[in-house]
Amino acid sequence: MPIKKWIFQYSIALPVLFALFSSVQYIKGQTVSYSVTFGLTWAFISIAIFATRRAYNFKKNIDCQLCKDLDQRDAQQK
Template sequence: MGIKFWVVRSIKVFLSIFVILIIIEQLKGHDIQNAVMFSLLWSFLSTLVFISSRVYQSRKGVVCTLCNDTPEQKTKTKN
């Protein structure tokens, strides 16, 4: 998997976590500045852990049967 794959995946994960957290923080009644800072921090940390674990698993050859989204897996399942 190339660098483009991991960059796109990182952006998708970061943005989805950020949006979820900002909505939750706003529903909890926190002001926007604190909500944004909290969401940025935890989105970054969550993305870092998620991507690191996926890179580690892909290098070890462990495939996620639930995900089925890695390019190598898609080509193998089509045949």
């Protein structure tokens, strides 16, 4: 499993999702503490669902067209 690559990707996605979810709740008129809690909760839930599905697809060797494109581009650059 490409764990290092995934950890890097999720370490970028988590704060982005947190900021997005929190800011939307704050703009809707919620308190800051509620917005932060909401943002953290849903960012972790979203990342967990995506990571679990991605690991399942990797384990079952299910084709991913996006992954193939990324791998080919990486190979061409080397």
